[in-house]
Amino acid sequence: MEPTRCLGNETCAVITTNDMVKEYSTGAMYILFLIQEALVVIIVYSLRIPPPIPLQEAWLVLPKHPLGGVEEASSYTKVNFLTKNYKFWTSRGINGPKPIVLFGTFYQNFFKPMTEVAVDNSTKYGKVYGGFFGTRPFLMISDPKLVKEIMIKDFHLFADRDDMITGDSLNDRSLFNLKGDEWKNMRSIISPTFSSGKMRSMHPIISNCVKNLEKQFETSVRNGKQEIELKKMMSNLTMDVISQCAFGTELDIYGGKTSDFITYAQKIVQPSFRLWFVFLMVVSFPKFIQWTGMSLQDPGASTFFRAAIRSIISRRKSDKTKQRDYLQLILNAQNKTLDTTDEPDVEGDKSDQIYGETDQLKDQKINKSKIPSEDYKLGDTGITIPKGTTVDVDIQSIHHNPEYYPNPDRWDPERFMPENRDQLVPYTYMPFGMGPRNCVGMRFALMEAKTAIAHLVNKYLTRNFNYWKSRGIDGPKPIALFGTFYQIFFKPNPIVVLENARKYGNIHGAFLGNRPMLCIADPDLIRDIAIKDFHVFVDHNDFQSGDPFSDRSLFNLMGDEWRKMRSIISPTFSSGKMRSMHPIVTDCVHRLENYLMEKVINNVRHNKEIELKKAMSDLTMDVITSCAFGTQLECKYITTHIHLNQL
Secondary structure, three states: OOOOOOOOOOOOOOEEHHHHHHHOOOHHHHHHHHHHHHHHHHHHHHHOOOOOOOHHHOOOOOOOOHHHOOOOOOOEEOOHHHOOOOOOOHHHOOOOOOOEOOOEOHHHHHOOOHHHHHHHHHHHHOOEEEEEEOOEEEEEEOOHHHHHHHHHHOHHHOOEOOOOOOOOHHHHOOOOOOOHHHHHHHHHHHHHHHOHHHHHHHHHHHHHHHHHHHHHHHHHHHOOOOOOOHHHHHHHHHHHHHHHHHHOOOOOOOOOOOOHHHHHHHHHHOOOHHHHHHHHHHHHOHHHHHHHOOOOOOHHHHHHHHHHHHHHHHHHHHHOOOOOOHHHHHHHHHOOOOOOOOOOOOOOOHHHHHHHHHHHHHOOOOEEEEEOOOOEEEOOOOEEEOOOOEEEEEHHHHHOOOOOOOOOOOOOHHHHOHHHHHHOOOOOOOEOEOOOOOOOOHHHHHHHHHHHHHHHHHHHOOOOOOOOHHHOOOOOOOEOOOEOHHHHHOOOHHHHHHHHHHHHOOEEEEEEOOEEEEEEOOHHHHHHHHHHOHHHOOOOOOOOOOOHHHHOOOOOOOHHHHHHHHHHHHHHHOHHHHHHHHHHHHHHHHHHHHHHHHHHHHHHHHOOOOOHHHHHHHHHHHHHHHHHOOOOOOOOHHHHHHHHHHO
């Protein structure tokens, strides 16, 4: 680092290319460095920025490849205008990752997914740390108490989100980027389109999309596929829902044919170099982006969807057609009309807002950015956030913090069961954001997810439930997941068996989960199955669990393994072996007699009854421990019961 001359009273820093090149240990990083430096020169000349030093001193000597073993470059790249903000946080005593020229701290996302970067930084630098989007500083927060203050308590100071204005109306007029009264007006127009009534009107469309997914599953299975790429399937479902609910357009999403809609939609949702480049330019040089008219979205995709929406609107106006999709709802809302009125005229530029809002609905943000409208004291941290500084709520780190969610990477839906809700820390669960600017399409997204789950569960956990009915066999009605087994949740199993036999006959069908079983109470048929045709019914039900104590038991063994084990065990129950164990059984019965005599005396004195079922259960346990394990339990049966509980 050495001083250099600057315009005005600024103190400028000089970054040596030598030190930077040493950090780049691969050819790829070297190329990235060259691109970075070339962009600096392009930006300077494009913006016609007066150089901070005489132009003849602003020369650039690119270093040779660091892996080539040549001497280090000794020249300097003077890029003060790209680094002048990089002491913004350190000067305020706030820690954070070290920024680099042009990219700030955003370069971390080139090497790891954004989700991992967020969690790693939070672990390393704490719940409040500073970073940079290019040259623009932002404060990252993952403290629930501070989240509450920013998103709820002091929302009036953080009503606006980050300034991502590009000059492209599809981006600038989206609900995500609107500010102040414009945002309030647009939100008040859009919110009613996500009411319970409007969601119900679109539910049949979503159900139809899920049925298309079911058919694709069945087709994949029929074609012999052993594995199904579920992520791709669910992505296709989402695309199908968006096209039908938002645009009223049916796609052959699973047919293998690529349509323009799918092609351009994928360009919007998939990350690309262009997207990252324009994003960095927006945050570092917003005026340059507005001047050039560059868009975050692919120009072809923007053109396609503008034309598609205008075409759909025009067709509905000319045909006087009405559909129950989101496009129709938002058109009505934009014109402050009811669904039952005639279709009014719609200006073509409304398509910008419609498409922009649709993009916002499916766009998933890791962080929620806020901008204070005045200098803001951040809780009791001693930090004052200057007006206009970006504040990001780090949702990813909060959701994966073991302080709030033990074993955060383990799938544990029981965390959110009603009986466990009191264990959740407030303001640590924000899948759709929080506060007045939470996701406006939350109810729609949840409806889609729940509809898909309900249909698929009903389809594949109840797929056998016509098994007995199709064969003309009566029986109790099964329910998803449990089959007819749910009956024993309300009555003892023997009573359920008797009632079913009386109601449905000596032969009726039932289900263990989705597995069909035939219940028989006819003696003649029992003789055929258990004796006459035993060679056909050798095996018991298959209850393999992976536990050797269960799987290797005589009850669960099958075929030759069962025969071999039976031939070993059967001789231990011969008449001679039984006579040798009879004295042990007699001793157990004597202990029962003594116990009962004592209980009779005490209970008659106090007018109490003897719980005989418990006493006989204790006898059985005493016989098993004495005969099978050679263990004689002491004292009376009531003491024995205590010992058994301890064992």
